[in-house]
Amino acid sequence: MSAARLAIIDSGGANIASLRYAIERLGIESDLTTDPARLAAATHVILPGVGAAADCMARLRSAGLVDTIRALEQPVLGVCVGMQLLFESSEEGDVTCLGLLPGKVRRLASDAQRPVPHMGWNQLEFDVRVPLLAGIEPGDYVYYVHSYAAPPGAATLATSSYGERFSAIVQHGNVYGVQFHPERSARVGAQLLRNFLELS
Amino acid sequence: MRFRDHVVVGDILELAARYRDEGADELVFYDITASPDGRSVDRTWVRRVARLLDIPFCVAGGIRSVADAEAVLGEGAEKISVNSPALADPELISRLSERFGAQCVVVGIDSQTVGDDYQVYQYTGDPQRTRSTARRTLDWVREVQERGAGEIVLNCMASDGVRRGYDIAQLTAVREVCRVPLIASGGAGAVEHFTEVFQAARVDGALAASVFHSGALSIPALKRELRAQGIEIRT
Numbered sequence: 001m002s003a004a005r006l007a008i009i010d011s012g013g014a015n016i017a018s019l020r021y022a023i024e025r026l027g028i029e030s031d032l033t034t035d036p037a038r039l040a041a042a043t044h045v046i047l048p049g050v051g052a053a054a055d056c057m058a059r060l061r062s063a064g065l066v067d068t069i070r071a072l073e074q075p076v077l078g079v080c081v082g083m084q085l086l087f088e089s090s091e092e093g094d095v096t097c098l099g100l101l102p103g104k105v106r107r108l109a110s111d112a113q114r115p116v117p118h119m120g121w122n123q124l125e126f127d128v129r130v131p132l133l134a135g136i137e138p139g140d141y142v143y144y145v146h147s148y149a150a151p152p153g154a155a156t157l158a159t160s161s162y163g164e165r166f167s168a169i170v171q172h173g174n175v176y177g178v179q180f181h182p183e184r185s186a187r188v189g190a191q192l193l194r195n196f197l198e199l200s
Numbered sequence: 201m202r203f204r205d206h207v208v209v210g211d212i213l214e215l216a217a218r219y220r221d222e223g224a225d226e227l228v229f230y231d232i233t234a235s236p237d238g239r240s241v242d243r244t245w246v247r248r249v250a251r252l253l254d255i256p257f258c259v260a261g262g263i264r265s266v267a268d269a270e271a272v273l274g275e276g277a278e279k280i281s282v283n284s285p286a287l288a289d290p291e292l293i294s295r296l297s298e299r300f301g302a303q304c305v306v307v308g309i310d311s312q313t314v315g316d317d318y319q320v321y322q323y324t325g326d327p328q329r330t331r332s333t334a335r336r337t338l339d340w341v342r343e344v345q346e347r348g349a350g351e352i353v354l355n356c357m358a359s360d361g362v363r364r365g366y367d368i369a370q371l372t373a374v375r376e377v378c379r380v381p382l383i384a385s386g387g388a389g390a391v392e393h394f395t396e397v398f399q400a401a402r403v404d405g406a407l408a409a410s411v412f413h414s415g416a417l418s419i420p421a422l423k424r425e426l427r428a429q430g431i432e433i434r435t
Contacts, residue, residue, distance in 0.1 A: 017247075112379065117303040119351070184253075185255075
């Protein structure tokens with residue numbers, strides 16, 4: 001992991017500071033950038049995102065990063081809205097996204113017991129054994145703040161449940177995504193980030 | 201964590217690390233003297249807390265504008281909590297929610313029983329200035345939700361610091377009109393108080409301070425007991 005050269009895409013979200021601190025706690029330096037050359041040169045890339053999917057996509061487009069991100073071959077991790085951007089489209093603002101993962105992001109259904117946004121600690125459910133989940137067990141809790149989510153699909157590695165089941169962790173090839181906030185998910189979140197940075 | 205006395209930053213970091221390690225699910229930092237003194241939170245410590253913590257945290261005290269909130273959130277806090285400034289300017293809740301989303305906006309309410317009703321109090325950080333607002337608590341709970349509050353912390357003042365249990369009757373009444381996450385505050389002194397507030401008042405979370413600060417109750421022991429009683433809680 002000490003060889004990881006991590007670039008974090010400066011997508012303008014409020015959680016970027018927290019994410020950088022979480023990486024710092026793992027003893028890794030990160031490069032916060034929108035420079036395509038620096039993204040291409042990194043061993044690992046994280047795409048954070050907070051706010052509306054349409055705004056985030058607009059920022060990526062205006063920074064000229066859509067094709068850059070689509071062409072990345074190293075491990076890429078989308079976090080929260082950053083994960084949602086990896087899919088084909090999002091209901092939020094009815095926006096076309098990066099299309100790196102199959103499927104469409106949908107709004108969570110709310111009811112009297114389950115207000116949206118969904119905020120809080122929920123359990124991970126999975127039965128796969130993959131390097132990204134090393135040291136993480138089914139039933140472990142992670143911290144969520146979101147109003148939209150990807151329904152379980154071909155890329156889903158793990159799910160959580162909030163009235164309905166949704167994708168918690170996804171992967172297709174070198175592209176990974178987590179709907180929860182690993183930077184605020186205590187030991188489990190730190191373990192996931194460490195696992196990601198050890199992928200080659 | 202609710203600080204009644206002046207606490208230096210080093211102590212805040214030490215306490216924050218202790219509660220993080222003990223398994224707290226979220227920490228709230230109250231600068232309760234900020235509003236009565238007419239000053240805003242000193243934010244130098246927020247970044248230091250954000251670096252240290254790997255769980256969500258909320259900052260409360262003296263947030264009177266979108267700019268105040270932006271500074272705190274930009275330093276790494278997940279949420280900001282407003283209380284007295286929201287009573288003075290209810291539109292503040294709407295502005296914060298529109299700018300940052302409801303998930304960032306917690307409204308703290310200090311309330312107590314007056315006759316056969318509940319009323320909201322203001323400036324409770326300073327006993328000399330604490331005053332009733334003549335607002336009915338249930339009306340205020342409805343209004344802050346309409347304005348975009350994502351979470352409500354109800355501090356039942358008569359119970360606060362007494363450690364004889366949460367005000368179940370008041371919390372139950374508020375639960376009836378509260379569709380966003382409701383956090384109980386004030387009165388925790390023993391494991392059974394937590395069990396009772398989750399089961400009887402159906403709150404989403406329970407906040408406690410003095411019972412943890414004093415060491416009277418440890419978070420791991422509390423969580424073990426709650427799980428044994430079938431209350432779903434993070435391990």
